Amino acid sequence: MNKVLIVDDSATARLFTRRCLTVAGLDDVEFVELESAVLAEPRLLDPEVSLMIVDLVMPKMTGRELLERHRKVGAKFPVIVVSSAVNHAEEVELLAAGARAVVKKPLNPATAAAALELVRGRP
Amino acid sequence: MNPEILSRSVVEVGEEMLFQELVAAGEGAPAEDVLWAEIEVRSPFRGHLCVALERTAVETLAEVLFGGEVEPEPTTRLDLVAELTNTIAGTFARHVSDVAPLALCPPRSAVGAAPPGLSWLRFRSAEAELFVGSRPHEPGADRPEPERASFRDTPSGGVSTEEPHF
Numbered sequence: 414m415n416k417v418l419i420v421d422d423s424a425t426a427r428l429f430t431r432r433c434l435t436v437a438g439l440d441d442v443e444f445v446e447l448e449s450a451v452l453a454e455p456r457l458l459d460p461e462v463s464l465m466i467v468d469l470v471m472p473k474m475t476g477r478e479l480l481e482r483h484r485k486v487g488a489k490f491p492v493i494v495v496s497s498a499v500n501h502a503e504e505v506e507l508l509a510a511g512a513r514a515v516v517k518k519p520l521n522p523a524t525a526a527a528a529l530e531l532v533r534g535r536p
Numbered sequence: 537m538n539p540e541i542l543s544r545s546v547v548e549v550g551e552e553m554l555f556q557e558l559v560a561a562g563e564g565a566p567a568e569d570v571l572w573a574e575i576e577v578r579s580p581f582r583g584h585l586c587v588a589l590e591r592t593a594v595e596t597l598a599e600v601l602f603g604g605e606v607e608p609e610p611t612t613r614l615d616l617v618a619e620l621t622n623t624i625a626g627t628f629a630r631h632v633s634d635v636a637p638l639a640l641c642p643p644r645s646a647v648g649a650a651p652p653g654l655s656w657l658r659f660r661s662a663e664a665e666l667f668v669g670s671r672p673h674e675p676g677a678d679r680p681e682p683e684r685a686s687f688r689d690t691p692s693g694g695v696s697t698e699e700p701h702f
Contacts, residue, residue, distance in 0.1 A: 422642070424612060425601065425619040429553075470622065470640050497626020498638045517630070518623045519553035 415461045417442045420453045420479065421468040421495075430466055430495060430520055437526035450474035457488040464532065469496035477510070484511045491532045495520050537583055537670045538632070539657065545628040546659055546668055553623055554597055556661035564658035566590070566650055566667040571613055573621040573645035577629055580636035582673035585628065587621040588650045593664035600663075610647070618643040624668065 417439065421427045427446045434444075442463070447453045451474050456462055465483070469476040476494060483492055491513035499507065504515040514528040543560045550558035566572070572588040589597070594613045601616065621643045629638050654669030 423615055423619040423622070425616045428602065470642055472642055497623045498629070498640045499626070500630040500634045500636075500638055502635045503638055518626060519549060521552060 415442060415463050416445050416459070418445050418447060418453055418456060418462055418465040418467075420447045420450055420465060420471075420476065422448050422471045423468070424448070426468060426495075426518070430525075433520045433522050433525040434466070434529070436522040437529055439525075439529060450476060450479035453479055454482055457483055457486050462490050464490055465492045466495055467492060469494060469498050477507070480507065480510050480512060493528050493532065537581070537585075537628075537672065541631050542585075542628055542668065542670065543657065543659075545624055545631055546657075546666070549620070549624045549627050550659065550661065550666070553620065554661075554664075555600055556597075556664060558659040558661050558666065561658040561660045561665075563656060564667065565654075565656040565669075568649045569647070570650060570667070571617045571645070571647050572650040573614070573618040573643045574651055575621050575625045575643040576641040576673075577625055577639070578641065579639040580629060580633035584651075584654070584671050584673070585621060585625045586650055586654055586669040587617060587624060588667040588669065589617060589664065593666065596663045614645040614647070618645040621645075 417434070419427050419430050421430065431444050450467070450471055453465065454474070467476040467479055476496065480492060492511065493514045493516060494507050494512045495516045495518060497518040499515055499517055507515045514531045516524050516528050547558050550556045566588040567590060570588040570590055571594050572586055574584055574586040576584050594617060598613060598616055622640065625640055626638065629640065650669060654671050656667050656669045659666045659668065
């Protein structure tokens, strides 16, 4: 993997996510932290991006809207949704919308590792 | 709002996010000078949740979470409280319903006296004390359409406004 986008409007959440992913074994990548989905959208076709972690509840553009753009422009890299605002029904919807994995906040290294395995197991 | 489910959610988030063994300590409102964040939940129920901590408690939790990696600026501390509130609200909403859509608004946060009209629960760990307030939605009291602003960048003491997102 090359660049991993972490899209969350909370600096605390971005730090937490980066740490969990690193502990989960993702230590050979460049993390790019973005505080909004609006900033992430231009990077959807960046060939150096290999994974995107995205929150759902964000101002201006939600994570769900970013997921829709990801599908619409034909972005190739997988998306993991990490959000407090997910339950079983939301998870089913998000997976149908193109998310490769859906993880509830607070993220921890074990759930991060499980999500990464899911991503790596379904190229 | 069911206080038992709310307490369970707070304890769960305390353990998983803050690495703190929080214990419910009954009812009790926070002091006047706290860092607080409030979030509006629109589904599966309608209401407001607020989390308030004293400065020393936030310092302790920031040290646990950031471990010196991030300079604890006032905005960083407020961001921590806002993210904690967001996570507690999401966990609570999920425990209320696993099948209904979840709709949370971005939190607003500030330093000073917490918003009035909340019913408060107090939680304690060995290192920190945390207050969680709640109130049901008041019909006709929807937030007015606000100007866009980034609440995460709200300077200490300011109250930001945000447009609801789902």
